[in-house]
Amino acid sequence: MSRSHDLFIAAQKHIPGGVNSPVRAFKGVGGDPVFFKAAKGAYLTDEDDKQYIDYVGSWGPAILGHAHPDVIAAVQRQAEFGLTFGAPTVMETTMADLVCELVPSIEMVRMVSSGTEATMTAIRLARGYTGRDKIVKFEGCYHGHSDSLLVKAGSGALTLGVPSSPGVPDSLANHTLTLTHNDADEVRKVFNEIGDQIACIIVEPVAGNMNCILPEPGFLETLREVCDEHGSVLIFDEVMCGFRVGLQGAQGRYGVQADLTTYGKVIGGGMPVGAFGGKKEIMSHIAPLGPVYQAGTLSGNPIAMAAGLTTLHMLKEPGFFDQLEAKTVKLVQGLQQVADAHSIPFTTNHAGGMFGFFFSEEKSISRFAQVAKGDMERFKRFYHGMLQEGIYLAPSAYEAGFISIMHSDEDIAKTIAAADKVMASL
């Protein structure tokens, strides 16, 4: 028996389900979650001292690998000056200036403490700005756990089979229209009928909470068009794909600009951070400039700003994203080759440092319904085989994978060799 097994039993006494976020409980793959005690570069070390090559990266933030020396030094330096002031700091302005410099659609930005806060506030802002209540989201996208957005959600909600959570009043959920992701015709139809009642569309422009799903050509462009035609706000939830699929995130990669953009994960460099920003005209409605209220005791926390700024500066280095994407391509191509060699129906998606793989007969996967039809039992067997071989993947077929700049050719080769061994027994 592993130490993780004992620790998981102990954790369940006073923590609901033994975890502080449901997807960590391994319900998507069965068995006990692994308890980790250290993370460095591309590796995790568990409580039994076993080392893993990590493709979760704390669900996205660890783009520089874990505990990058420059990030740790910045955090340590800042900690000496104080952990939190609850008052303005220069670093918050530096962060806002940098985000506005990097992402052309953003003229103003507000820092918060999580992705959930960022999307929740962006929705409130869109409603306050337009004076409309209805919002459009897409099945399988996950935007954090605020009430309006926990309707047909992805990620852990999907893994647990509760995409629409009890506790969300019908009166609120009724304002959330959930459409089929990547179906531009359905979006047009709904907007033709009730576009003048819709405050906003929120979308993961590269979706990572129903595995990794890329936008079909024309889908994001259609969202932009209908929002322009009907005076609705287009929100790109780039909490996961922002500063992950490219320096300008999905909007840089696909050439479609959002009105509001939300961030989290990478922008905090491993500390608890979120942000939302966009057009000055809309952002001016946020308190204290405008009447839409939002606040946070730890918003713009100095330690988090230090970690985030150091990370973003490193992403600006020429060639960073080319290098990162080359690693992703090497990994997914290698996995595809071994699956083909074992005659296992398999396909992959990727963008920048994000990837997904599917045990599926379908050659190309771009819809949630296709993901849901994948061979989940084979995924589970593969998952546990890889875990045994020291490869840590996301413990659910509805989550994307993440690579870091610290993953070496050797790490990727080891991962592919492990997949070869595991697939031989699938």
Ligand SMILES: Cc1ncc(COP(=O)(O)O)c(C=O)c1O
């Ligand atoms: C696209 C997206 N939006 C929002 C969130 C919520 O962020 P957080 O978990 O930091 O609240 C997440 C991740 O959880 C996410 O992947």
Ligand SMILES: N[C@H](C=O)CCC(=O)O
């Ligand atoms: N898919 C989620 C975020 O991106 C996973 C993180 C969590 O819910 O704990």
